[in-house]
Amino acid sequence: MSDGELPPLVMLLSAHAGAQADRHRAIWAFDGRLATIARTTSEAMIGQMRLAWWNDVIDDPHGVKGQGEPVIEQMRAAGVMAAPGLTAMIDGWEVLVVEPEIDGQGLRDYAAGRGGGLFRALADAPDAPDWLDEAGQVWALWDLSGHVGDDALADAALGQARAVLETMPLIRWPGAWKPLRLAYGLARQDVLAGRRAPVGVSRGMALRLLRLALFGR
Template identity: 75%
Template sequence: MLTQEALPPLAALLAAHAGAQAERHRAIWAFDARLAQVARTTSEPRIGQMRLAWWNEVIDDPTGIKGRGEPMVDALRASGAMAAPGLVAMIDGWEVLVVEPEIDAAALGDYAAGRGGGLFRALADTAEPPAWLDAAGAVWALWDLAGHVGAPALAKAALAAARDVLPQVGEVHWPRQWKPLRIAFTLARQDVLAGRGAPLGVPRSLALRLLRIALVGR
Protein backbone atom coordinates (compact mmCIF):
# COMPACT_ATOMS: atom_id res chain seq x y z
CA MET A 1 0.00 0.00 0.00
CA LEU A 2 1.41 3.36 -1.02
CA THR A 3 1.50 6.07 1.62
CA GLN A 4 0.01 9.47 0.87
CA GLU A 5 3.52 10.96 0.94
CA ALA A 6 4.61 8.68 -1.92
CA LEU A 7 2.29 10.40 -4.37
CA PRO A 8 2.70 14.08 -5.32
CA PRO A 9 -0.55 16.07 -4.90
CA LEU A 10 -0.96 16.80 -8.61
CA ALA A 11 -0.38 13.15 -9.47
CA ALA A 12 -3.06 12.13 -6.99
CA LEU A 13 -5.57 14.45 -8.65
CA LEU A 14 -4.67 13.19 -12.11
CA ALA A 15 -4.89 9.53 -11.06
CA ALA A 16 -8.38 10.17 -9.71
CA HIS A 17 -9.50 10.64 -13.34
CA ALA A 18 -8.18 7.23 -14.39
CA GLY A 19 -11.28 5.27 -13.39
CA ALA A 20 -10.60 1.56 -13.03
CA GLN A 21 -6.92 2.20 -13.76
CA ALA A 22 -6.51 4.60 -10.82
CA GLU A 23 -4.33 2.30 -8.69
CA ARG A 24 -2.10 1.53 -11.65
CA HIS A 25 -1.73 5.23 -12.38
CA ARG A 26 -0.99 5.95 -8.73
CA ALA A 27 1.80 3.38 -8.73
CA ILE A 28 3.39 4.78 -11.90
CA TRP A 29 3.25 8.36 -10.64
CA ALA A 30 4.73 7.24 -7.32
CA PHE A 31 7.51 5.45 -9.21
CA ASP A 32 8.30 8.68 -11.06
CA ALA A 33 8.42 10.49 -7.72
CA ARG A 34 10.82 7.87 -6.37
CA LEU A 35 13.13 8.36 -9.35
CA ALA A 36 12.94 12.12 -8.81
CA GLN A 37 14.04 11.57 -5.22
CA VAL A 38 17.06 9.62 -6.44
CA ALA A 39 18.03 12.46 -8.77
CA ARG A 40 17.43 15.08 -6.08
CA THR A 41 19.42 13.35 -3.33
CA THR A 42 22.36 12.04 -5.34
CA SER A 43 25.63 13.93 -5.02
CA GLU A 44 27.87 11.22 -6.48
CA PRO A 45 26.80 10.21 -10.01
CA ARG A 46 28.09 6.65 -9.74
CA ILE A 47 26.05 6.04 -6.60
CA GLY A 48 23.00 7.47 -8.32
CA GLN A 49 23.53 5.17 -11.29
CA MET A 50 23.73 2.19 -8.94
CA ARG A 51 20.45 3.16 -7.30
CA LEU A 52 18.77 3.48 -10.70
CA ALA A 53 20.33 0.21 -11.92
CA TRP A 54 18.66 -1.57 -9.00
CA TRP A 55 15.29 -0.50 -10.35
CA ASN A 56 16.19 -1.84 -13.78
CA GLU A 57 16.98 -5.18 -12.14
CA VAL A 58 13.63 -5.18 -10.33
CA ILE A 59 11.73 -4.49 -13.55
CA ASP A 60 13.66 -7.17 -15.45
CA ASP A 61 13.31 -9.84 -12.74
CA PRO A 62 11.09 -12.58 -14.22
CA THR A 63 10.70 -14.28 -10.85
CA GLY A 64 9.05 -11.28 -9.21
CA ILE A 65 11.24 -11.80 -6.15
CA LYS A 66 13.76 -8.97 -6.26
CA GLY A 67 12.68 -6.06 -4.08
CA ARG A 68 9.74 -7.93 -2.58
CA GLY A 69 8.61 -6.20 0.60
CA GLU A 70 9.65 -2.75 -0.60
CA PRO A 71 6.37 -0.78 -0.69
CA MET A 72 7.02 0.86 -4.06
CA VAL A 73 7.97 -2.46 -5.65
CA ASP A 74 4.96 -4.21 -4.14
CA ALA A 75 2.62 -1.45 -5.35
CA LEU A 76 3.94 -1.67 -8.90
CA ARG A 77 3.47 -5.44 -8.94
CA ALA A 78 0.09 -5.49 -7.21
CA SER A 79 -1.38 -2.91 -9.60
CA GLY A 80 0.06 -4.53 -12.72
CA ALA A 81 2.16 -1.44 -13.37
CA MET A 82 5.45 -3.35 -13.23
CA ALA A 83 4.70 -4.60 -16.75
CA ALA A 84 3.91 -1.13 -18.07
CA PRO A 85 5.89 -0.09 -21.16
CA GLY A 86 8.01 2.96 -20.52
CA LEU A 87 9.34 2.29 -17.01
CA VAL A 88 12.90 1.64 -18.21
CA ALA A 89 12.74 4.76 -20.40
CA MET A 90 11.72 6.75 -17.32
CA ILE A 91 14.84 5.50 -15.51
CA ASP A 92 17.00 6.44 -18.49
CA GLY A 93 15.50 9.92 -18.55
CA TRP A 94 16.14 10.56 -14.87
CA GLU A 95 19.66 9.17 -15.22
CA VAL A 96 20.51 12.12 -17.47
CA LEU A 97 20.01 14.49 -14.55
CA VAL A 98 22.08 12.22 -12.30
CA VAL A 99 25.16 11.83 -14.49
CA GLU A 100 25.39 14.93 -16.69
CA PRO A 101 27.44 17.74 -15.08
CA GLU A 102 26.00 20.27 -17.54
CA ILE A 103 22.48 19.90 -18.87
CA ASP A 104 22.66 21.21 -22.44
CA ALA A 105 19.96 21.11 -25.10
CA ALA A 106 20.78 17.53 -26.10
CA ALA A 107 20.66 16.35 -22.50
CA LEU A 108 17.34 18.11 -21.97
CA GLY A 109 15.97 16.32 -25.01
CA ASP A 110 17.15 12.94 -23.71
CA TYR A 111 15.70 13.63 -20.27
CA ALA A 112 12.33 14.73 -21.68
CA ALA A 113 12.04 11.84 -24.13
CA GLY A 114 12.95 9.30 -21.47
CA ARG A 115 11.14 10.56 -18.42
CA GLY A 116 8.17 12.22 -20.12
CA GLY A 117 7.73 9.92 -23.09
CA GLY A 118 8.23 6.87 -20.89
CA LEU A 119 5.81 8.16 -18.26
CA PHE A 120 3.03 8.83 -20.77
CA ARG A 121 3.58 5.44 -22.46
CA ALA A 122 3.39 3.73 -19.08
CA LEU A 123 0.22 5.57 -18.08
CA ALA A 124 -1.37 4.93 -21.48
CA ASP A 125 -0.23 1.29 -21.30
CA THR A 126 0.92 1.23 -24.91
CA ALA A 127 4.29 0.09 -26.21
CA GLU A 128 3.68 1.63 -29.64
CA PRO A 129 2.18 5.06 -29.00
CA PRO A 130 1.58 7.72 -31.62
CA ALA A 131 4.54 10.06 -31.87
CA TRP A 132 2.47 12.92 -30.50
CA LEU A 133 1.94 11.08 -27.20
CA ASP A 134 5.70 10.87 -26.58
CA ALA A 135 5.95 14.56 -27.48
CA ALA A 136 3.16 15.42 -25.05
CA GLY A 137 5.00 13.56 -22.32
CA ALA A 138 8.21 15.41 -23.15
CA VAL A 139 6.42 18.76 -22.84
CA TRP A 140 5.04 17.73 -19.46
CA ALA A 141 8.44 16.61 -18.18
CA LEU A 142 10.13 19.86 -19.26
CA TRP A 143 7.34 21.92 -17.66
CA ASP A 144 7.70 19.98 -14.43
CA LEU A 145 11.48 20.35 -14.44
CA ALA A 146 11.23 24.10 -15.07
CA GLY A 147 9.09 24.50 -11.98
CA HIS A 148 11.26 22.47 -9.62
CA VAL A 149 14.87 23.02 -10.64
CA GLY A 150 16.85 25.51 -8.58
CA ALA A 151 18.87 26.96 -11.49
CA PRO A 152 16.97 29.76 -13.30
CA ALA A 153 18.98 29.28 -16.49
CA LEU A 154 18.07 25.59 -16.65
CA ALA A 155 14.41 26.38 -15.95
CA LYS A 156 14.42 28.88 -18.82
CA ALA A 157 16.08 26.38 -21.14
CA ALA A 158 13.53 23.70 -20.20
CA LEU A 159 10.63 26.00 -21.05
CA ALA A 160 12.25 26.93 -24.35
CA ALA A 161 12.72 23.25 -25.17
CA ALA A 162 9.08 22.57 -24.28
CA ARG A 163 7.90 25.33 -26.63
CA ASP A 164 9.95 23.74 -29.41
CA VAL A 165 8.28 20.37 -28.85
CA LEU A 166 4.70 21.68 -28.64
CA PRO A 167 4.10 21.74 -32.44
CA GLN A 168 4.74 17.98 -32.50
CA VAL A 169 1.55 17.48 -30.50
CA GLY A 170 -0.75 19.83 -32.38
CA GLU A 171 -4.51 19.37 -32.36
CA VAL A 172 -5.00 15.68 -31.68
CA HIS A 173 -7.79 13.40 -30.51
CA TRP A 174 -7.13 11.99 -27.04
CA PRO A 175 -8.78 8.62 -26.45
CA ARG A 176 -11.20 8.71 -23.55
CA GLN A 177 -9.08 6.36 -21.45
CA TRP A 178 -6.17 8.77 -21.75
CA LYS A 179 -8.07 11.56 -20.01
CA PRO A 180 -5.53 11.98 -17.15
CA LEU A 181 -2.75 12.41 -19.72
CA ARG A 182 -4.78 14.95 -21.67
CA ILE A 183 -5.32 16.96 -18.48
CA ALA A 184 -1.63 16.77 -17.53
CA PHE A 185 -0.51 17.87 -20.99
CA THR A 186 -3.04 20.69 -21.22
CA LEU A 187 -1.94 22.12 -17.87
CA ALA A 188 1.67 22.01 -19.04
CA ARG A 189 0.86 23.49 -22.45
CA GLN A 190 -0.99 26.45 -20.95
CA ASP A 191 1.90 27.29 -18.64
CA VAL A 192 4.63 26.73 -21.23
CA LEU A 193 2.91 29.17 -23.59
CA ALA A 194 2.69 31.65 -20.71
CA GLY A 195 6.37 31.18 -19.83
CA ARG A 196 5.67 29.41 -16.52
CA GLY A 197 7.01 26.18 -15.09
CA ALA A 198 5.00 23.85 -12.89
CA PRO A 199 3.98 25.38 -9.56
CA LEU A 200 5.05 23.84 -6.29
CA GLY A 201 2.26 21.72 -4.88
CA VAL A 202 -1.29 22.33 -6.09
CA PRO A 203 -2.32 25.94 -5.54
CA ARG A 204 -6.03 26.71 -5.79
CA SER A 205 -5.57 28.27 -9.23
CA LEU A 206 -4.07 25.05 -10.59
CA ALA A 207 -6.79 22.89 -9.03
CA LEU A 208 -9.45 25.07 -10.67
CA ARG A 209 -7.71 24.88 -14.03
CA LEU A 210 -7.49 21.11 -13.73
CA LEU A 211 -11.20 20.89 -12.99
CA ARG A 212 -12.04 23.08 -15.98
CA ILE A 213 -9.86 21.01 -18.31
CA ALA A 214 -11.43 17.81 -17.00
CA LEU A 215 -14.94 19.16 -17.62
CA VAL A 216 -14.63 21.17 -20.83
CA GLY A 217 -11.30 20.08 -22.27
CA ARG A 218 -9.42 23.37 -22.09
Protein backbone atom coordinates (compact mmCIF):
# COMPACT_ATOMS: atom_id res chain seq x y z
CA MET A 1 0.00 0.00 0.00
CA SER A 2 1.77 3.10 -1.24
CA ASP A 3 1.25 6.58 0.17
CA GLY A 4 -1.14 7.25 -2.69
CA GLU A 5 -3.36 4.42 -1.42
CA LEU A 6 -3.50 5.60 2.19
CA PRO A 7 -6.77 7.31 3.21
CA PRO A 8 -6.66 11.12 3.15
CA LEU A 9 -7.17 11.33 6.93
CA VAL A 10 -4.17 9.06 7.51
CA MET A 11 -2.03 11.26 5.29
CA LEU A 12 -3.15 14.37 7.17
CA LEU A 13 -2.44 12.79 10.55
CA SER A 14 0.95 11.47 9.43
CA ALA A 15 1.91 14.94 8.22
CA HIS A 16 1.89 16.01 11.88
CA ALA A 17 4.44 13.34 12.81
CA GLY A 18 7.43 15.37 11.63
CA ALA A 19 10.55 13.23 11.32
CA GLN A 20 8.45 10.17 12.21
CA ALA A 21 6.10 10.59 9.24
CA ASP A 22 7.49 7.62 7.29
CA ARG A 23 7.17 5.45 10.36
CA HIS A 24 3.55 6.50 10.90
CA ARG A 25 2.62 5.92 7.27
CA ALA A 26 4.13 2.42 7.36
CA ILE A 27 2.14 1.46 10.45
CA TRP A 28 -1.06 2.87 8.96
CA ALA A 29 -0.35 0.91 5.77
CA PHE A 30 -0.09 -2.25 7.88
CA ASP A 31 -3.42 -1.45 9.52
CA GLY A 32 -4.91 -0.90 6.07
CA ARG A 33 -3.65 -4.27 4.86
CA LEU A 34 -5.25 -5.99 7.87
CA ALA A 35 -8.48 -4.12 7.17
CA THR A 36 -8.42 -5.44 3.60
CA ILE A 37 -8.08 -8.99 4.89
CA ALA A 38 -11.05 -8.51 7.22
CA ARG A 39 -13.13 -6.90 4.47
CA THR A 40 -12.41 -9.46 1.75
CA THR A 41 -12.49 -12.69 3.78
CA SER A 42 -15.63 -14.79 3.41
CA GLU A 43 -14.33 -17.91 5.20
CA ALA A 44 -13.02 -17.47 8.74
CA MET A 45 -10.35 -20.18 8.44
CA ILE A 46 -8.89 -18.59 5.31
CA GLY A 47 -8.84 -15.22 7.00
CA GLN A 48 -7.08 -16.65 10.04
CA MET A 49 -4.46 -18.20 7.78
CA ARG A 50 -3.86 -14.86 6.07
CA LEU A 51 -3.50 -13.10 9.41
CA ALA A 52 -1.22 -15.88 10.72
CA TRP A 53 1.07 -15.24 7.74
CA TRP A 54 1.46 -11.63 8.88
CA ASN A 55 2.27 -12.81 12.37
CA ASP A 56 4.99 -15.02 10.92
CA VAL A 57 6.44 -12.09 8.99
CA ILE A 58 6.56 -9.89 12.08
CA ASP A 59 8.15 -12.68 14.14
CA ASP A 60 10.76 -13.52 11.47
CA PRO A 61 14.13 -12.77 13.13
CA HIS A 62 15.95 -12.87 9.80
CA GLY A 63 13.71 -10.38 8.00
CA VAL A 64 13.34 -12.48 4.86
CA LYS A 65 9.70 -13.55 4.89
CA GLY A 66 7.42 -11.54 2.67
CA GLN A 67 10.16 -9.92 0.64
CA GLY A 68 8.67 -8.00 -2.27
CA GLU A 69 5.33 -7.39 -0.55
CA PRO A 70 4.93 -3.59 -0.72
CA VAL A 71 3.67 -3.00 2.82
CA ILE A 72 6.31 -5.27 4.32
CA GLU A 73 9.03 -3.49 2.38
CA GLN A 74 7.63 -0.15 3.54
CA MET A 75 7.59 -1.31 7.15
CA ARG A 76 11.13 -2.64 7.00
CA ALA A 77 12.40 0.52 5.34
CA ALA A 78 10.79 2.58 8.10
CA GLY A 79 12.17 0.32 10.83
CA VAL A 80 8.83 -0.57 12.37
CA MET A 81 8.82 -4.37 12.24
CA ALA A 82 9.61 -4.49 15.95
CA ALA A 83 7.14 -1.77 16.91
CA PRO A 84 5.03 -2.57 19.99
CA GLY A 85 1.40 -3.40 19.33
CA LEU A 86 1.64 -4.97 15.87
CA THR A 87 0.60 -8.46 16.94
CA ALA A 88 -2.16 -6.96 19.07
CA MET A 89 -3.47 -5.24 15.95
CA ILE A 90 -3.64 -8.59 14.18
CA ASP A 91 -5.52 -10.09 17.13
CA GLY A 92 -8.00 -7.22 17.05
CA TRP A 93 -8.72 -7.57 13.36
CA GLU A 94 -9.07 -11.33 13.80
CA VAL A 95 -12.19 -10.74 15.88
CA LEU A 96 -13.92 -9.29 12.82
CA VAL A 97 -12.71 -12.21 10.70
CA VAL A 98 -13.85 -15.09 12.90
CA GLU A 99 -16.97 -13.79 14.64
CA PRO A 100 -20.15 -14.04 12.53
CA GLU A 101 -21.89 -11.64 14.91
CA ILE A 102 -19.93 -9.17 17.01
CA ASP A 103 -21.25 -8.83 20.55
CA GLY A 104 -20.13 -6.43 23.26
CA GLN A 105 -17.16 -8.55 24.27
CA GLY A 106 -16.15 -8.89 20.64
CA LEU A 107 -16.20 -5.12 20.23
CA ARG A 108 -14.06 -4.71 23.34
CA ASP A 109 -11.56 -7.30 22.10
CA TYR A 110 -11.42 -5.72 18.66
CA ALA A 111 -10.92 -2.23 20.09
CA ALA A 112 -8.27 -3.31 22.59
CA GLY A 113 -6.32 -5.16 19.92
CA ARG A 114 -6.61 -2.95 16.89
CA GLY A 115 -6.96 0.43 18.59
CA GLY A 116 -4.72 -0.09 21.58
CA GLY A 117 -2.11 -1.83 19.48
CA LEU A 118 -2.21 0.82 16.77
CA PHE A 119 -1.74 3.70 19.20
CA ARG A 120 1.11 1.91 21.01
CA ALA A 121 2.80 1.22 17.67
CA LEU A 122 2.44 4.81 16.49
CA ALA A 123 3.68 6.15 19.82
CA ASP A 124 6.48 3.55 19.90
CA ALA A 125 5.55 3.00 23.53
CA PRO A 126 5.71 -0.62 24.75
CA ASP A 127 4.97 0.55 28.31
CA ALA A 128 2.27 3.03 27.34
CA PRO A 129 -0.11 4.41 29.97
CA ASP A 130 -3.55 2.83 30.11
CA TRP A 131 -5.15 5.97 28.75
CA LEU A 132 -3.24 5.64 25.48
CA ASP A 133 -4.75 2.20 24.93
CA GLU A 134 -8.16 3.59 25.82
CA ALA A 135 -7.75 6.48 23.38
CA GLY A 136 -6.89 3.95 20.70
CA GLN A 137 -9.98 1.94 21.57
CA VAL A 138 -12.19 4.99 21.16
CA TRP A 139 -10.63 5.71 17.78
CA ALA A 140 -10.98 2.12 16.54
CA LEU A 141 -14.64 1.87 17.57
CA TRP A 142 -15.42 5.23 15.98
CA ASP A 143 -13.65 4.20 12.78
CA LEU A 144 -15.55 0.89 12.71
CA SER A 145 -18.85 2.73 13.03
CA GLY A 146 -18.25 4.41 9.68
CA HIS A 147 -17.18 1.30 7.78
CA VAL A 148 -19.84 -1.30 8.52
CA GLY A 149 -23.14 -1.70 6.73
CA ASP A 150 -24.90 -3.01 9.83
CA ASP A 151 -26.58 -0.08 11.58
CA ALA A 152 -26.95 -1.99 14.83
CA LEU A 153 -23.24 -2.84 14.90
CA ALA A 154 -22.29 0.76 14.09
CA ASP A 155 -24.48 2.05 16.91
CA ALA A 156 -23.08 -0.57 19.30
CA ALA A 157 -19.54 0.48 18.40
CA LEU A 158 -20.36 4.11 19.15
CA GLY A 159 -22.00 3.08 22.42
CA GLN A 160 -18.96 1.11 23.47
CA ALA A 161 -16.69 4.04 22.54
CA ARG A 162 -18.78 6.35 24.69
CA ALA A 163 -18.54 3.90 27.59
CA VAL A 164 -14.74 3.97 27.31
CA LEU A 165 -14.75 7.77 27.20
CA GLU A 166 -16.79 7.98 30.39
CA THR A 167 -14.05 6.27 32.40
CA MET A 168 -11.04 8.02 30.89
CA PRO A 169 -9.01 10.58 32.85
CA LEU A 170 -8.13 14.05 31.62
CA ILE A 171 -5.30 13.50 29.15
CA ARG A 172 -2.13 15.55 28.84
CA TRP A 173 -0.68 14.49 25.50
CA PRO A 174 3.09 14.60 24.98
CA GLY A 175 4.01 16.81 22.04
CA ALA A 176 5.54 13.89 20.16
CA TRP A 177 2.15 12.15 20.15
CA LYS A 178 0.35 14.95 18.33
CA PRO A 179 -0.98 12.76 15.47
CA LEU A 180 -2.56 10.45 18.03
CA ARG A 181 -4.06 13.39 19.91
CA LEU A 182 -5.63 14.61 16.69
CA ALA A 183 -7.01 11.18 15.75
CA TYR A 184 -8.46 10.74 19.22
CA GLY A 185 -9.83 14.29 19.26
CA LEU A 186 -11.78 13.77 16.05
CA ALA A 187 -13.16 10.46 17.30
CA ARG A 188 -14.07 11.90 20.70
CA GLN A 189 -16.02 14.78 19.20
CA ASP A 190 -18.08 12.48 17.00
CA VAL A 191 -18.66 9.83 19.66
CA LEU A 192 -19.96 12.41 22.14
CA ALA A 193 -22.24 13.79 19.41
CA GLY A 194 -23.43 10.31 18.40
CA ARG A 195 -21.95 10.67 14.91
CA ARG A 196 -20.43 7.81 12.98
CA ALA A 197 -17.03 8.21 11.38
CA PRO A 198 -17.39 9.81 7.94
CA VAL A 199 -16.06 8.27 4.77
CA GLY A 200 -13.27 10.46 3.45
CA VAL A 201 -12.32 13.92 4.67
CA SER A 202 -14.94 16.60 4.18
CA ARG A 203 -14.20 20.31 4.38
CA GLY A 204 -15.81 20.32 7.79
CA MET A 205 -13.56 17.56 9.08
CA ALA A 206 -10.48 19.28 7.69
CA LEU A 207 -11.47 22.42 9.61
CA ARG A 208 -12.06 20.41 12.78
CA LEU A 209 -8.64 18.82 12.39
CA LEU A 210 -7.04 22.23 11.93
CA ARG A 211 -8.76 23.56 15.04
CA LEU A 212 -7.60 20.58 17.07
CA ALA A 213 -4.06 21.03 15.79
CA LEU A 214 -4.01 24.73 16.67
CA PHE A 215 -6.10 24.92 19.81
CA GLY A 216 -6.43 21.35 21.04
CA ARG A 217 -10.22 21.36 20.94
